[in-house]
Every structure is written in structure tokens, then in C-alpha cells.
Amino acid sequence: MPSASASLIEGNLLLRALRASDQALLAPHLEPAVYAKGATLFEAGSEVTHITFPVEQTVVTLLITTRDGRSAETATIGHEGAVGGVVSQGRVPASTHAVAQIGGLTLRIEAGRLQEAKRRSPAIDNLLARYSDCLLAQILQASACNALHPIEQRCLRWLLTLQDRIGGQTLPITHELLAAMLGVQRTYLTRILRTLQEQGLIRVGRGRITVLDRRQMEGAACECHGRVRDHFEMVLGAVYAADGLDRLEPPPAEGPGGAPERRNGTVRG
Template identity: 70%
Template sequence: MSTAPESYFEGNLLLRALHDDDRALLAPHLERREYQKGDTLFSAGSEVSFISFPCDRTVATLVIAMQDGRSAETATIGREGAVGGVVSNGCLPASTHAMVQIGGPVVQLDAVRLQEAKRRSASLRNLFTRYSDCLLAQVLQSVACNALHPIEERCMRWLLTLQDRLGTDTLPVTHELFAAMLGVQRTYLTRILRILQEQGLVEVGRGRITIRNRAEMERVACECHGNVKRHFETVLGAVYGPDGQLLRVRPPEPARAARSLDPAAVIERANR
């Protein structure tokens, strides 16, 4: 089997954070695909047999759909993370629908291969455990935000989260998609965006929303975006740029120290 080129690792921050020996465990099993906006990565109830790593400016969303046709976003994942069987030990049914919000390249890995690699490497296992905790934190914070905070604050949280993953002020999102993510009517969302525009926070265009004053938006938004950001920094060692963009993940030193405690590594060093 051919080995994935280095570019496969550079487009996604989790893959980029891997040590060379951990990359070697995954490289033969990585595949790169292009997805379009609206494509489905997996559906609720279906077996999730692979992990998807959004690369560059690709963004995926975990969505819960109700019987009446309404839906709501529970997590937004870009180049900082992955979706699929990140935590489970095999092919388990999905509880959510994963769709591509912004199209682009996605690197995919068979879920069984990831589990094999985690069993062989303490450092790789630690990285994905930390990321899984951060993804769960984002989901739980989203649940609390949707239940307790007004639509204006939920709207700002969603825009800030998306900007973190794209690193650009202009976000390619339509009113229709935005309303679906928030679980509200499009006409209602349009009124809210008009208010935010009158406050000088955003500029609304056709098929795009431009953030005009991120600092002020962070100040008046609810605490949810900041809480998730701090958790990523503390647990995953996430580094953010001055414009809020996620630049890299660098797990705290105990994660690297854990590699030296891996039994296989200890035996290997003893035999040298």
C-alpha cells in the first residue's frame, strides 16, 4: 500500500501535530477526497466506518434533525479536528448527521486503522483522547447555549466559531444554512442579522456574512465561545492567532511524556 504524502498531514492540525513515528502508523491508510457544500459524511443511524479530517478551509457540521423537519447544529469542525469514530472502538451507528458546510479536501482514515494505531502509540492515543474531550466540550456548551441564551448571542457564537476555523472575516454562508444551523426560521434570522449589522458588528451580503468588529462581538457575545476556546487551549494546547484563527494544536508536555511510558517503547529502549 502506498504511503500518503506529507501534504495530507499539513492540511489538518490534528494530523500535523502527530510525531513522525505516529504519522508512519497512519500514512499507509490515509485517503484524500474532495467534498462539496451540502455533501453528507454520514447519516444518523448509519455505521461510521471511517474518520474524516477536514483540511484547509473545509468545515463540517454535526446536526440533529427532528421528525418535524427542523434541525440544529451541535458542533462545527474544521481543520482543527475530525468527525466520525474518533472515540469509539469500531464501526458504531452515528447519533448525528454530519454534513459538509464549506466544501474542500477531507482526509479519511478507516476507523479500525485508527484504533490499531492508538493501541500501539500512547502519544497518538493521548492526542485523540484530548481532542475527543474538546469536541464533547463544544457539543455540551452548544446545548447549554441553545437552551439558555437569546438568539442574538447564539448567532454571534456560531459566527465566531466559524471564523476561528476559516481565518477570514468574510464567511461564505447563506441565510438559509445559517437559520438551519440555529434551528430558527430564515425570516427571523434575517431580522437578527439586520440588528447586528446596525450595531456595526457584521455586514450581510448575498451568500456571505462579513464580521466587521470581532473584538466587540467577543465582548458582547455570551461566554460560550470563550469557554470552548479556553478548553481547547488548556486540554489540546490550541494556539490562536490575533484574528482568532486556530493556527495549531500542541498538546501539553505530559502528553509527550506519556510516550516514554508506552510499554513497547520501554522494551525497545531496553533492548538497544
Template identity: 45%
Template sequence: MSMGQSSSDPRTFAGFSDVSALRANRLLAALPSAVLQDIAPHLRQLNLERGRVLFEPGDDVDLTHFPTRSAIISLLLVTRDGREVEAASIGREGAAGGIVSSGHKPAYGRAVVQIAGPVLVIATEQLEAAKRRRPEIADLFSRYADALLAQVMQSVVCNALHPVEQRACRWLLATHDRSETDIIRLTQQSLAEMLGVQRTTVSGVAKTLEHRGLIRQHHGHVEVIDRDGLEETCCECYQAVEDHFRLLLPEVSED
């Protein structure tokens, strides 16, 4: 993965002293140094706890969040009776917000911190101004919007056609990609909510995957033991989204 040509001098970033934090989000790291310097003064770093709601349906998305390290934000569709199903997840390869370029920016779904961790935050209006000044930013976000739409579309297919076991493997693989270790901070209840199924269903799937030696369950987290086995068990949806992402954003993807 290309990490850009960011300066090693923290003073270059006009008050944002933690340059490594800027590089920790791959979407930001893909920007040339001069472009990154343009938006760095407007960024701030926050540590968000699991369950933090970033916006609700209909809210104006006035902040754009860039997850770093193992932080993951889920985009959820919410039904009238309050049930939720995940449409997409965003880790350090992307951003929640910042896709709409002008005017009112109402959210269609709910954004929730699924796995706690540090994020970089910028006012969306500041990001929009930077897009107008810097075509590279606008181009990067346009391509990222396409990749995010592909993830949403593939989730529709996966949820409609594939069994829970394969869907669970897809979620574990995507989350493992964004983790710094083989440990994923995840409860069965959380996974059930993401997949839109009962906890007992997820419990049965997890036991099956553990019996096959693919994962190991612990209190409050899951350990990936055999990633190749998870990929073999998973449906084609995981790889389809990964392949499309690499085509659109090769400078953001890992080598």
C-alpha cells in the same frame, strides 16, 4: 500552535505526496513525525461540496474525516419530523469520527459538510489499528473527544438560555476561527438551520449586526468587520469552549 516535526521529504509519507495537506489539519499536525508517518499511507484527500452527508443516525462510522483549510462539518441532531439543530461543528482543529475505539460505531446524529473544502479521509478501522500501535494517537483522540463533548454540552446551555443574537455571534466567531479570510461562505438559510430558527429571525439578527458595523452581508457569504465587537456581543459560551479546548489540546490550538 505546534505543527509537529513532519519531514519535508514527501517520499517519507509512503505515497501521500502532499505533506502540506497533512499539516493543514491541526489534530494531525500535532502528532510527532514518526507517528504521522504511520497513518499517512492510509489517508487520502477529497474535496467535499456543501450539503454532502457523511453519515446518518445509526450508520456505522467507517470513515474518519479531517477537515483542512476552511472546510467545516456540522454534527446535527435530527428530530422525527425532520428538523435539524447543530450540536457541534468541526473544522481543521478536529475530526469527524475516530472517537470510538472498537466494535460497532453507530452514529447518533447526522454529519453534513456545512462549508465546502478539502478533507483528509481514513478508514476508521485503520485509525483504530494505529491507536493500538501508537499510544500518542489514542491519547490525542481521547483528549479531543473530551473537547468535542464540552462543545456539545455548551451548545445545550446556549440553545436553552441565550438569545438568537448571541448564539449567532458564537457561530460566526467559531467559523471565523476556521476561515482563512474574514469572508465566511454562509447563507442566512444555512445559519438558520444551524441555530434551529426561522430564516426571518436570522435576517433580523444579521441586519442588526450589520447596522452595528460588526459584519457585512453579501450574497452567499458574510464578512466579519469587527471581531472584537462580535466577541463583546456574544455570550460566554464561545470563550468557555475555546478555553477548555486550549487546556486539553494546547498543541492543537493556535498561539
């Protein structure tokens, strides 16, 4: 197994869950790829030639864009999953637009290579089938959430989903990007974030949102985040590593102007 792929495999929970023999089937065909923030993995209507496994803190969002240019998130995928023909079984036209929401490393495999590995290994086939079910559950729950729940709860659901995938309490997200994910105007979202900040749930900074009270956020959010997470855990096991979230340190205090407080000459946060 090439050393680069072997080390990166540990950064994706799906790949890491496979036995060494099954990893060995995939490793020669997994190629590292780096995506900048905002980069397109594939566009709606294009043929999906590769399946991409985000590594560590890389996060990909699946978007639906309407003819008038508006967009909304249908699924957010991080190191717990994969994007690109996972549900549809390979080289078929994409129904969504896939964008690197948080840029970074990924592992890619050509769709035909993955199909061959699935034919050779029932374990790989079973794992990806289970993940496909979980991804579909996330998409369906997001559709219901977008139709039925108020923007405040949808915003909290999305922030919790992102924190699940990157860990830590500071989320590198701009108002513009979050507004696009939720399908609302930035000015409207700014008012919503101000309300959530006044409630002591988050702290809004330039290009980032800090989670202040995860448990209260979960209580104030709709049930959609919890349902998706429970489904993942029932079908795939504890892919979100909730115990890791429980061990997070409190967010750093901010200095004047909202900058992270400096302690002992270093910037914390």
C-alpha cells in the same frame, strides 16, 4: 509516506501535531476525499466506517434533525479536529448527521486502521482522547447555549466559531444555512442579522457574512464561545492560532449593490 497525504497532513492541526513516526503510522491509510458543500459524510443511525479529518478551510457540521424536519447544530469541526467515531471509538451507529458546511479536501482513515494505530502508539491514542474530550465539551456547551441564551448571542457564537476554523473575515454562509444551524426560520434570522449589522458587528451580503469587528462580537456574544476555546487551549494547546486572527486585514469596502470594491482592476475580498 505518500506525498499527497504528507502535504495534506499539514492542513489538519491534529495530524500535524503528531511526531513524524506517528504520522508515518497513519499516512499509508489516509485517503484524500473531496466533499462538495452540503454533502453528507454520514447519517444518524448509519455505521461510521471512517474517521474524517477536515483539511485547511473545510468545515463539517454535526446536526440533530427532528421528525418534523427541523435541525440544529451540535458541533462545528474544521481543521482543528476530526469527525466520525472519534468519541465513540469507531464503528458504531452515528448519533448525528454530518454535513460538509464548507466543502473541500479531507483525509479519511478506516476506523479499524485508526484503532490499530492507537494501539501501537500511545501518543496517537492520547492526542485523540484529548480531542474527544474537547469535542464533547463543545457539544455540551452548545446544548446549554441553545437552551439558555438569546438568538442574537447564539448567532454571534456560531459566526465566531466558523471564523476560528476558516480564518479571514468573509464567511461563505447563506441565510438558509445559518438559519438551519440555529434552528430558526429564515425570516426571523434575517431580522437578527439586520440588527447585528446596524450595530456595526457584521456586514451581510449575498451568500456571505463579513466580520467587521471581531473584538466587539466577542464582547456581545455569550460566554460559550470563549469557554469552548479556552478548554481547547488548556487540553490541546492553541489549536485555533488566535495570533493569525489578530493579523487579519480589514474587510474590503463594498461597491454599489454590495459587491466587493474593485481596485486596480481586481476584485478584493
